[in-house]
Amino acid sequence: MPDALAEAGVRPVSGDPDAARAVLSAADVGRVVDRMAHEVLEKTRGAGDVVLLGIPTRGTSLARRLAGRVEAFAGIAVPTGSLDITLYRDDLRLKSPRALEATDVPSDGIDGKLVVLVDDVLFSGRTVRAALDALADLGRPRAVQLAVLVDRGHRELPIRADYVGKNIPTSLRETVHVLLTEHDGRDAVLLGPAAPGRDGGSAS
Amino acid sequence: MRRHLLSAADLSLEDATLVLDTAEELAQVSERTVKKLPTLRGRTVVNLFFEDSTRTRTSFELAAKRLSADVINFSAKGSSVSKGETLKDTALTLEAMGSDAVVIRHSWSGAPANLARWIRGSVVNAGDGTHEHPTQALLDAFTMRKRLGRIEGLAVTIVGDVLHSRVARSNVLLLSTLGADVTLVAPPTLLPVGVETWPASVSYDLDAVLPKSDVVMMLRVQRERMGPSGEKATAYFPSSREYSRRYGLDVRRALALADDAIVMHPGPMVRGMEIAPEVADGVRSTIVEQVANGVSVRMAVLYLLLGGAAPAIGAPDVGFDLAPPAPLTPPAQGRATPA
Numbered sequence: 001m002p003d004a005l006a007e008a009g010v011r012p013v014s015g016d017p018d019a020a021r022a023v024l025s026a027a028d029v030g031r032v033v034d035r036m037a038h039e040v041l042e043k044t045r046g047a048g049d050v051v052l053l054g055i056p057t058r059g060t061s062l063a064r065r066l067a068g069r070v071e072a073f074a075g076i077a078v079p080t081g082s083l084d085i086t087l088y089r090d091d092l093r094l095k096s097p098r099a100l101e102a103t104d105v106p107s108d109g110i111d112g113k114l115v116v117l118v119d120d121v122l123f124s125g126r127t128v129r130a131a132l133d134a135l136a137d138l139g140r141p142r143a144v145q146l147a148v149l150v151d152r153g154h155r156e157l158p159i160r161a162d163y164v165g166k167n168i169p170t171s172l173r174e175t176v177h178v179l180l181t182e183h184d185g186r187d188a189v190l191l192g193p194a195a196p197g198r199d200g201g202s203a204s
Numbered sequence: 205m206r207r208h209l210l211s212a213a214d215l216s217l218e219d220a221t222l223v224l225d226t227a228e229e230l231a232q233v234s235e236r237t238v239k240k241l242p243t244l245r246g247r248t249v250v251n252l253f254f255e256d257s258t259r260t261r262t263s264f265e266l267a268a269k270r271l272s273a274d275v276i277n278f279s280a281k282g283s284s285v286s287k288g289e290t291l292k293d294t295a296l297t298l299e300a301m302g303s304d305a306v307v308i309r310h311s312w313s314g315a316p317a318n319l320a321r322w323i324r325g326s327v328v329n330a331g332d333g334t335h336e337h338p339t340q341a342l343l344d345a346f347t348m349r350k351r352l353g354r355i356e357g358l359a360v361t362i363v364g365d366v367l368h369s370r371v372a373r374s375n376v377l378l379l380s381t382l383g384a385d386v387t388l389v390a391p392p393t394l395l396p397v398g399v400e401t402w403p404a405s406v407s408y409d410l411d412a413v414l415p416k417s418d419v420v421m422m423l424r425v426q427r428e429r430m431g432p433s434g435e436k437a438t439a440y441f442p443s444s445r446e447y448s449r450r451y452g453l454d455v456r457r458a459l460a461l462a463d464d465a466i467v468m469h470p471g472p473m474v475r476g477m478e479i480a481p482e483v484a485d486g487v488r489s490t491i492v493e494q495v496a497n498g499v500s501v502r503m504a505v506l507y508l509l510l511g512g513a514a515p516a517i518g519a520p521d522v523g524f525d526l527a528p529p530a531p532l533t534p535p536a537q538g539r540a541t542p543a
Contacts (some may be wrong), residue, residue: 087243087511093513095513096513096515096516097507098512099225099229102230137236
């Protein structure tokens, strides 16, 4: 099991991956994404001017999945892209410079559009803060909304999600892992204990 | 820990690939309406230029500004250097103003390496004498990868004044790290002593090498490094016309190139000497792209050196010298052996 996780490219996290317990199964993840797609359609009145921008790496895959479901339910092709926030992070000075991920904005741009940011886990809110800064440099959306698969609480900034796949109350000592087939070979959300002395796990 | 970029040899394969991948993403910034990132806010970069430069200085300046760093431009002309101030005193003065990195160009080979022993910030070599110009090699590699999709296995031919070319030296080192096969083509008088120890093959016959090349990089004949007067320059080859006929890339030679081969030049070029205007402006030419790519690559280097708690690339710190530093190599006179 630990090896399988390592091979699947799971970010370094829990002290004991065996202790991680599945909060959402593969089938659950599918149903949750379906529901979120319906909610996007409902709340944006048909998703006419929606652009889905995922935050790499798993947010990008989730954005693509959401777009796929929206198209299946409503027959609308929603433009999707990815938005790397590395250069806008507020903790750059705390670590070595990181490799950048792809930023890929749909060719029509985001001016006047309803941008839905998509990420796997909402934690401190700092990633979303950085994403809002990055968006402002790319254009001026009509409005910005936030969709996350998991909201684990512990916000450090006044940020909330418009679409939440699942609220998972956690302690700061726990880690949340979102596994997606595109990256990890299977779909699941795992909750596990953190390594001693470390706060949280997966993306914020 | 501080790290520097003094030589292309400072970069491992992983380092070099990281710079190129980072530059690839940063290139997008140049296409946006807001061409600015907040990444280096509050950092100060000093451009210390003791030699004339158009593209390298403006390229570094733009790169630093696009990352929101504060930039101080310093050129020897109009500074205290013309009053007799030494490199060390100039560097310490700028250091006292709180610079995080110094980008230096100097006619002395080894000046950046000495500077690294005197100041606290990171040092980036922007060309030192006839020694090295690592960011030029990085932008050349970036251009090759963008145009041809790969670097490993490419046949790269570097033609011209290899003796005085810091571009050639850095390119040979970086391209061999990245797995390309480099061939140097020059008259015997314009090849440095010890070139047989470089990770490159040598030829005197341009026509034989051209059809097998994926990349042809033309170098300028650096007359300013060929002695005090222009007349002495002729000692390296009989005449400009003969040099041009044997080692210039004219239209006839360009036709011998493979279909997808590209022609590069680090600039400034002397049209009609090492390269024909028709070739310099042709579809194979990447000369203008190279300039644009230079900004992205230098942004990547500055980000990776200054963007985090510790640099992600470059040579390990050499430490400070408490003893007097070794004397610098004077600018190449005649057939000087480059470092």
